[in-house]
Amino acid sequence: MKSVITFGELMLRLSPEGHLRFPQANSFHAYYGGAEANVAIALAQFGIPVSYVTALPTNDLGTAALNAVRQFGIDTKHVVRKDGRLGVYYCETGYSQRASQVIYDRANSVFAQSKPDDYDWDAIFQGASWYYLTGITPALSPVLAEIVIFSAKKAKEHGVKVAFDLNYRRSLWPAGEARKFYDTLCPLVDLCFTNLYQTKDIFGLALDPKDPEDPEAHAVAASYLTEHFGISEVAFSTRKSPSANVNAISGYLYANGKLSRAKTYSMDIVDRVGGGDAFGAALLTAKEKGLSAKQAIDCAVAASCLKHSVEGDYLVASWDEVTALAFGTGDTLIKR
């Protein structure tokens, strides 16, 4: 099977134990994660060959981060090691009316200081089928924005399809700069992941849906992306967040002019981070396994749902568990 390439930053995440707030914490649980690494790890567990590309420091924290990815059997031979710091983020887990809170300390990481010739894209794309990117990477530095565009073009030259999670982070870069990037990259994209609100924000669409799951509004946004940029398929995730520990999620897949809607799950949440990454990995896996659009979006939302019940940034689950939830009885009796 051909492999999927993911490219992005791997960070150390530090979270206070249990429900403690930052000023109460006297220890932090350490996880290693990042959107594209999370996707790679989920894909590997789903049985899809993956190669993960990033830059990590030469110190023991860089080694720890590398090991965390490598344990899932992911190819890391294109990971660059350089002197410098590992990006960190601190994440306090919310509960009930208290929202989760993230403090980023990722500036000046070795990845954020990537140079164009750190990565050998011709070697990387050998034998690849998909190239998976997110909107976080270009926001980290203008050089990285260029690297992303350049590598996406390289991917296309190698016949590798491009999957892109828009993942717009307002706090990381100016709106104008972001828009310019999105306008440049999107024409290279085959499959995109987004949600209604950021699509509206980035591209200034005139949408004012009353319900976050409104199908009309999703159809409008999907049409814009497919018609304007020629993106083949657009997957949307939806989320209602009545409480920090109870959310409802669902999703749409727009493919061949048709909108397929997934089941909606109301979930009690263990860890909210990385839901979208599990969603993306599962949708791509479903496509690689030849499932229908309806089946694919059902798997994507089921994987995202399962992620919310697992600690850390990435999903720990097999493809069997995803499909059992997506297509099974919904039975949550103890398995023995």
Place this chain on the structure above:
Amino acid sequence: MKSVITFGELMLRLSPEGHLRFPQANSFHAYYGGAEANVAIALAQFGIPVSYVTALPTNDLGTAALNAVRQFGIDTKHVVRKDGRLGVYYCETGYSQRASQVIYDRANSVFAQSKPDDYDWDAIFQGASWYYLTGITPALSPVLAEIVIFSAKKAKEHGVKVAFDLNYRRSLWPAGEARKFYDTLCPLVDLCFTNLYQTKDIFGLALDPKDPEDPEAHAVAASYLTEHFGISEVAFSTRKSPSANVNAISGYLYANGKLSRAKTYSMDIVDRVGGGDAFGAALLTAKEKGLSAKQAIDCAVAASCLKHSVEGDYLVASWDEVTALAFGTGDTLIKR
């Protein structure tokens, strides 16, 4: 007061901390438990004299397991110690749409390798009122199935009544073998614990209830057991499991041709294991204390409900706490 005898395996249970999945766990919480030990421990806390019979290894893990039971003031003088291994099971606690998962590693334990003359039943049944068994023990080996039948007959000879939790575990033995065992043991049983679905499965009853709490279906199943085997009383537990951490439970007691129905509790769950054992211990206690059938089944379901809020395999609660929930105001204000 005469004492209750329970006989069955005591295992080491290893559970990842918090909501971690097995591949994330770098430590396991250790509990010691097993269906019949759980019943013994609950009974002891409820003030009923208990003697627990099992076989444990001579090593320090066997001692640790013994201590865990002994701390509740249970008579363990009939516990056999032999060289060999302690049965283990690994239990991952589910959450929301992710079900709990058990990996058994109990084969070849010293208990599973019990020999008929390991236990001196005449000594064991001195001064006993009830003998409590479950369907797990006979499934562990053909020899244990024989020991169970033999000891139940011995109990009857000593005037000791037999309580039996059907507890049918499909994964442990072939259906035919199980059926043969149940057909042999049931005529010796005075009080049995079961649920609608396993009763149907074991005995091939033609039942297809739409609602797990359907009273008609429970009446049919109860009639089968009382009429076919002469069992005096049949207690049913019911469970709805919309999520791994939210279940609703209730129960029925069929006695003297009458079906008594308990209150239904919707519960947030700390630990789902051992609910049925708390149910059985509380029902037996209620009978020993002379409560009515309605009161008894209410206590059984209340004890099972409380168990779900306690970590580990067995209930940690007093009889006062059980009756306060069963008959009290349902007040959950902080007690100070």
Place this chain on the structure above:
Amino acid sequence: MKSVITFGELMLRLSPEGHLRFPQANSFHAYYGGAEANVAIALAQFGIPVSYVTALPTNDLGTAALNAVRQFGIDTKHVVRKDGRLGVYYCETGYSQRASQVIYDRANSVFAQSKPDDYDWDAIFQGASWYYLTGITPALSPVLAEIVIFSAKKAKEHGVKVAFDLNYRRSLWPAGEARKFYDTLCPLVDLCFTNLYQTKDIFGLALDPKDPEDPEAHAVAASYLTEHFGISEVAFSTRKSPSANVNAISGYLYANGKLSRAKTYSMDIVDRVGGGDAFGAALLTAKEKGLSAKQAIDCAVAASCLKHSVEGDYLVASWDEVTALAFGTGDTLIKR
């Protein structure tokens, strides 16, 4: 800005980890707290200058307790250190149908053995605006009841207003003694915190509301306090406790003959202790910041709600977080 004085006991709270019950605990999490310290800590985080007055043992546990308060930038120069013991309470966190349980071991603490001349009230009230008291302190000893009355009078002499949380603990003192104290203190009170049921119990009001949030009954109770004792403002908290880990809270503020009602929050609970203290601190802060009665009671209930999502006895949150919940969108999306 003038400062708030709080006076009361600081205790060590010992809680089993997670959902373990006392007989299962092999370690206890240590928190330091107490009603008036909790108020002081919340006020300090809200930006209000505070001085906390108490008596602590000279040993290292006393130092640990002092440090826990001092870390929030609270003035502790009036804290008395004496040889003796620190009050302790053990708190087991309930879940679902299992209520939380407190075992007090606070008798004979150095604070409970306070003598009238331990505290220099003239020095303490220099530059103060409010004096915050609760009904727990006078219940600890007759001498403390006298100290409370004496100090409240001193406060008034210094032009310092008195805020008083009735906080009636039936287990600590006889009803008659309590009533006598309340009748003596209340005429000195400017702002009082209470709930409907304890108001009824203490003063023997003829109230029988069907709904804990019944506005009529709250108006009656408020009128009694304002008319009978001349208390200017009365704040009520309300609570419904369908389960140990899901409660609904709200509140009323009666001021200038008008009853303002707060939003109601249904909450999943991390730690139920100290909700009323956060409520009091927020209401006082709102008043100091010049907010309206409606805004003040909304802030008080929002602060209490946030407290329930935080481990330990006191709220850890900023005033911005309180007002964001009280007046914001109720958005609980992750903040990054």
Place this chain on the structure above:
Amino acid sequence: MKSVITFGELMLRLSPEGHLRFPQANSFHAYYGGAEANVAIALAQFGIPVSYVTALPTNDLGTAALNAVRQFGIDTKHVVRKDGRLGVYYCETGYSQRASQVIYDRANSVFAQSKPDDYDWDAIFQGASWYYLTGITPALSPVLAEIVIFSAKKAKEHGVKVAFDLNYRRSLWPAGEARKFYDTLCPLVDLCFTNLYQTKDIFGLALDPKDPEDPEAHAVAASYLTEHFGISEVAFSTRKSPSANVNAISGYLYANGKLSRAKTYSMDIVDRVGGGDAFGAALLTAKEKGLSAKQAIDCAVAASCLKHSVEGDYLVASWDEVTALAFGTGDTLIKR
């Protein structure tokens, strides 16, 4: 085999995790222990039948304490339960030049408030061989001092021999009162445990040994006790403490006019509490098993040595482990 009776207080010990000091601790490890309970627990593990007599509170902490003792198979049917508090002590583990530190909070415990008729000594001494006491109990209250004297006399009436660990705690009672007690009890004692320095202090002996292991001085002290009070055998423990985590211990047994000296062990220390209790339990066990005086004191010191390598108040080890150290090769290779 006849059983040993021990009588004394059972306390909750709270220790900061690892090497943290009290003001750094945000959790405490919980152990249950007390000199006489420690002796009982060691005896039970050594295969000697034991009955432990004490008074514990009726609350769940009392139950937890009871369970901790009961898990070792000790007879606790004479344990009294009363409303009140459990004694507590806080223990900070020293290291290198920083000494361990204990903060006692045991005043007013239910045990300290024992009344003479709480204990039915005639029932307690049925079938007993030895009665084990320490000098801590009489120091807790004058009533307890009377109870100790009374019960020791009762023991003699029942033909039960008295073992007594002098265990003089200067901080607990005045020297004069202690002396009076020791002078009254000692004539009833058959076997006593002590060390050189406290023997000198209590009885005002004119001893000034340069070496804590000086044999002459030990002979003098032993002669005083045997000749003055008629005590048959006197066991001494010795300790050199160059550092909080490295000590050297040894001991002497004076019997039939002859002083037997044990091997000396230099130990790295895990937990220093309870060394003397393991010493006493092992010496008594050796006597019950008919070992020689030299063997007995070697076992006592070996048990004490092993205790220092075990966390908590009491030794966790079998008699085989004690004799392997006392008489074996001293091999500390891994056992597999």
Place this chain on the structure above:
Amino acid sequence: MKSVITFGELMLRLSPEGHLRFPQANSFHAYYGGAEANVAIALAQFGIPVSYVTALPTNDLGTAALNAVRQFGIDTKHVVRKDGRLGVYYCETGYSQRASQVIYDRANSVFAQSKPDDYDWDAIFQGASWYYLTGITPALSPVLAEIVIFSAKKAKEHGVKVAFDLNYRRSLWPAGEARKFYDTLCPLVDLCFTNLYQTKDIFGLALDPKDPEDPEAHAVAASYLTEHFGISEVAFSTRKSPSANVNAISGYLYANGKLSRAKTYSMDIVDRVGGGDAFGAALLTAKEKGLSAKQAIDCAVAASCLKHSVEGDYLVASWDEVTALAFGTGDTLIKR
């Protein structure tokens, strides 16, 4: 660079936290390890390409074990997955005079039940330079003893050299059977790891050295192995164990008729397991890097020494750290 193949069992190791003994443990730290996996992991960190061959269960514990090895960048494509159980061992860490203790529960693991055609040796030895074996594997079953002999012959056919750690475990198999195996395998061995005492025991050599580091005795044992079996090089480790937490280790390498002696290290011990595996991996690495015999044995002992300061079964250290200790200043100042 050509890769090293290691073949052996991977187990779950469960160790009580800190210095707790088994009956005190209420949680276990989980490590995954095994002699040959430990060697593989050390080699990978030293920069030597490694492929690890074993059989693991298909369940999530098997996955967790696999991940633990895979995180170090080891090739695991020849790892076999089958239904069954994972071998487990429980390890209690000794201290001072209390020895460490292991309870094995490895019988009937999927690895122990290996069948000859589970492993495709022709594929496995492609591109390999060394095949690393230990004496534990053949002791697990007669079939495994055959597989080891068969695979060693296959290795030789492929021009792959054989390294063999005698690792004789008396408890696992009868002496006669072991001797027969050793006599069959040794003629195929190029490099062997052993110690003086087991060499004497297995082959019945007439040696009675007074000092475990006696050079004469080592020369005699080395000569036996080189002359009798034609083994080219023999590495000996030596150990003195005055206490469970303080050992002294050294070693000899016999090559080309010459005995090179390493420095001796006296060590405080964090974790004693896996010292020999680090020794073997470092010696092989030194050879691959072209170091002299003296340098090689110095590296081997230094690596073993560092392992004793690291928790778990395998060394976590780089080749730079090993050589810094072996050839550096011995400086243990903090590195910043």
Place this chain on the structure above:
Amino acid sequence: MKSVITFGELMLRLSPEGHLRFPQANSFHAYYGGAEANVAIALAQFGIPVSYVTALPTNDLGTAALNAVRQFGIDTKHVVRKDGRLGVYYCETGYSQRASQVIYDRANSVFAQSKPDDYDWDAIFQGASWYYLTGITPALSPVLAEIVIFSAKKAKEHGVKVAFDLNYRRSLWPAGEARKFYDTLCPLVDLCFTNLYQTKDIFGLALDPKDPEDPEAHAVAASYLTEHFGISEVAFSTRKSPSANVNAISGYLYANGKLSRAKTYSMDIVDRVGGGDAFGAALLTAKEKGLSAKQAIDCAVAASCLKHSVEGDYLVASWDEVTALAFGTGDTLIKR
């Protein structure tokens, strides 16, 4: 009493639990510390009024860091809060032959980006007696080097004496730049802390002592500093590090042309960080309390010794504990 001003960076320190290495850590213990904060915290515990000056981020990690200092009763009203990041360092605790290892991630912290007008030195030095600085701060940025020089001059203008710990960190700045700074600051210094080797390195002294405690060499270095720069008193610490967990420390104080030598302590080490800061704080305290030079250096070394037995960056101990070690019996028996 006049207060001491300290100025420097406060960092978050993250340390793997126990003896785990970085790649093994899945959680980090969090401490807040920094040389000058450590000094301030020790002084506060010794009863010396202190004001700590630094810059911290406005986020919750900044608040947590502030609280950590504030809990000791230190005046923090001159602490600056600005948007940005908190400096972090990761510290792995060595053992035996494995050295401790620090990974710094402190670049670009809000403190490192201090601007000259962030601090109001005239206000800061009101009522101060001493200004305490270290060589770490000027190494963080050229601006900070200027701020240090400027503030030291301001201190002198206010009649505040300057204490300076040379603390030369080669990795932080070029030797030439450092030398220039030291040459500029030293003439303003009244009391300096250093060790023999860095004094030699910084100032290029021709010293080659064979013994780190060589008195001659210390006299030479002291003379250089007093004569060349006019520094009144020079305190030296000495360290021998035979192992990562066993060190021997001592010290010299050169005052009025006379060298006073301290006792030497051989220590088992809990945490090696911050020994020098405890040394400095104790020496300053001894001077403020009017102790002799010999007494002062004995207190300094005793405080440093105690620090090594305490987890975290700073000493947790009272002045009584320091003097008990310095002047007492050296008794490490348990204190009860």
